[in-house]
Amino acid sequence: MSSSTFRDQADAWVIRALQLAARGARGILINNHKQNAQQIRTQVEALAPFFTFIGYDDLKVRLNSTPGKKPFCLMTFDDGKAINATETASELLRLGVPAVLYIVTGAMGSEKAFWFDRLTALRTAVGTGALPGYSELEAIPWRVREQTINELCNRFGVEADLLDPTVRVMSWDEATRLQRDGFEIGSHTVNHALLTGETPEEARRQIEDSMKHIVQHGLRACRTFAFPKGRSSHSLVEIALSAGLESTVSTAPTWVRKRDALASLPRLYFKEKATDLHIHTKTLAARAGCLLPNPNREGRRYLFGT
């Protein structure tokens, strides 16, 4: 059997299983980042047979009603990369698929890339030997992390390529246009701080100030929040709700379960280059995941790959 035939047969089996899995289910949220037009089209086409794509406004209704014929799918994009504004959004509009974009308000239109993109540029330029790893830098508070990455970029004379729309962060004008086109703009903190590694005061500031920035730049009041890297906790959800948000999303890779409410919703993460088979398989596995014991309350439970 050729490998493409094998792949087709595997996909056919997964599709049948997914059709069964979708019966009576409430829905899923997808956690995307910098998919281009073709990549988002692949994802939409892979999911369309099983799900109804909804916008943020329909989420509350769908969570509170008996599951319909088809479960819902809400697309979300984290980090506010420019490609979302220059390429992804117009493809989503063409396909009639709504989405939520979670922006990092302190980085909007910035001349500096996110630390993880700068670290990627450094690793490409000078190799990994002289550099800290991603998880090492994730473990420290955001101010120290920024300082560390600034020093490294200066020392090696390396910067991330801001001409690349998958690196550059969108501008406020671009976010305003996206909102005008019907996309929901949510918060993803001021500095992409991983809130479980910050003090409660700093976590509150990251949430409240980002909400203020959104209004100050003429956008509608922010209703929803995505925890960077999905690092959330019960007390952080409480802080978000007390700041006036109505929903938060993490990266717990499961379908929306009966016990899930707007306050804290799981999301499935897909890599930009995910194929049909990968999208189908991961979505199916995430459905089974809600039956598994030992759920990780930090939303870090990955069944396989990312």
Ligand SMILES: [Zn+2]
């Ligand atoms: Zn992020």
